[in-house]
Amino acid sequence: MAEYFILNTGARIPSVGLGTSQAEPGVVEQAIYAAVKAGYRHIDCAPAYHNEKEIGLALKKIFEDGVVKREELFITSKLWCGNQAPEDVPEGIDATLKDLQLDYLDLFLIHSPVRSKKGATPNPENFLPLDIPATWGAMEKLYNSGKARAIGVSNFSCKKMEDLLAIAHVLPAVNQVESHPIWQQMKLRELCQSKGVHLSAYSPLGKARSPGFEGPTVLRNPIVVSIAEKLEKTPAQVALRWGLQMGQSVLPKSTNEARMKENLNIFYWSIPDDLMAQFSEIQQVKMLRAEFVVHPQGIYKSVEDFWDGEI
Numbered sequence: 001m002a003e004y005f006i007l008n009t010g011a012r013i014p015s016v017g018l019g020t021s022q023a024e025p026g027v028v029e030q031a032i033y034a035a036v037k038a039g040y041r042h043i044d045c046a047p048a049y050h051n052e053k054e055i056g057l058a059l060k061k062i063f064e065d066g067v068v069k070r071e072e073l074f075i076t077s078k079l080w081c082g083n084q085a086p087e088d089v090p091e092g093i094d095a096t097l098k099d100l101q102l103d104y105l106d107l108f109l110i111h112s113p114v115r116s117k118k119g120a121t122p123n124p125e126n127f128l129p130l131d132i133p134a135t136w137g138a139m140e141k142l143y144n145s146g147k148a149r150a151i152g153v154s155n156f157s158c159k160k161m162e163d164l165l166a167i168a169h170v171l172p173a174v175n176q177v178e179s180h181p182i183w184q185q186m187k188l189r190e191l192c193q194s195k196g197v198h199l200s201a202y203s204p205l206g207k208a209r210s211p212g213f214e215g216p217t218v219l220r221n222p223i224v225v226s227i228a229e230k231l232e233k234t235p236a237q238v239a240l241r242w243g244l245q246m247g248q249s250v251l252p253k254s255t256n257e258a259r260m261k262e263n264l265n266i267f268y269w270s271i272p273d274d275l276m277a278q279f280s281e282i283q284q285v286k287m288l289r290a291e292f293v294v295h296p297q298g299i300y301k302s303v304e305d306f307w308d309g310e311i
């Protein structure tokens with residue numbers, strides 16, 4: 001298993017990226033520095049995580065100290081829903097580049113198929129109808145300008161992927177979605193793989209979940225735990241390794257140095273076929289259902305609506 005996958009742009013995306021959602025300012029700067037020193041080469045960012053400035057400070061120090069060069073890192077960020085109007089897309093990436101202190105991103109994603117009024121709180125009453133062809137057209141311009149070396153989407157269902165593929169001049173390189181042993185995304189992964197779109201797994205340890213819904217945790221799942229015991233690995237390592245063997249990159253978040261190292265230590269061993277087969281017995285439950293985008297008078301009237309019934 002290589003330490004990277006090849007995107008449809010020809011670029012390499014490191015198989016393990018560091019998630020940064022809920023990595024608090026004050027902690028995240030040191031965590032990013034430690035992660036890169038430990039061997040992480042991919043950082044998954046977003047303005048919605050409110051910590052890109054601190055990540056930028058860490059990156060600056062990493063380059064100044066000669067830990068790695070810019071070209072050795074793969075930095076992902078995302079277009080926030082208030083910047084989806086085509087004329088606002090350049091402003092979205094420029095703000096992120098300024099905060100991260102970079103002059104290009106390796107991957108820029110439409111964060112979600114949700115569009116809100118510019119500058120407004122992203123509540124359903126501030127949502128606007130989507131115009132993905134127009135937003136994607138502006139993303140393609142960023143790709144052509146070199147500011148985003150690859151472009152893609154996040155939280156896109158099979159239906160939304162197919163609609164996008166039908167109009168795209170530049171194919172999306174990545175769809176970043178929830179994926180772990182308890183929400184495996186078999187149909188979406190198959191579609192993406194058949195179209196040359198790489199699937200990148202967020203919440204690969206099953207963290208993200210809807211408010212008030214604790215859900216079954218991946219790390220306590222009896223099948224994951226029993227496979228981990230057999231292989232003398234941790235449940236987190238097994239969940240992440242499962243992702244790699246399914247052909248997806250994984251984006252575990254940690255600000256704890258020991259857990260960061262643990263999550264990176266998933267190469268040079270594998271889950272054998274007989275144990276891989278056991279994952280198909282795990283009952284599937286989506287953790288991040290996204291109730292917060294639903295409103296009876298809004299664009300999405302139900303969770304099923306948002307995910308196009310693929311839930």
Ligand SMILES: NC(=O)c1ccc[n+]([C@@H]2O[C@H](COP(=O)([O-])OP(=O)(O)OC[C@H]3O[C@@H](n4cnc5c(N)ncnc54)[C@H](OP(=O)(O)O)[C@@H]3O)[C@@H](O)[C@H]2O)c1
Nearest residue numbers: 019020021044202203204205206207208236252253254255
């Ligand atoms: N595109 C999107 O809409 C979207 C949505 C959600 C997430 N994401 C991305 O995906 C990343 C990961 O998702 P996530 O943050 O929801 O959750 P996750 O990576 O599934 O889980 C993170 C949680 O697990 C803990 N953890 C990490 N390694 C562990 C280990 N080896 N053993 C036990 N616990 C461990 C972390 O705590 P410690 O920090 O204390 O270790 C944290 O509480 C995000 O940070 C973000 O970059 C994207």
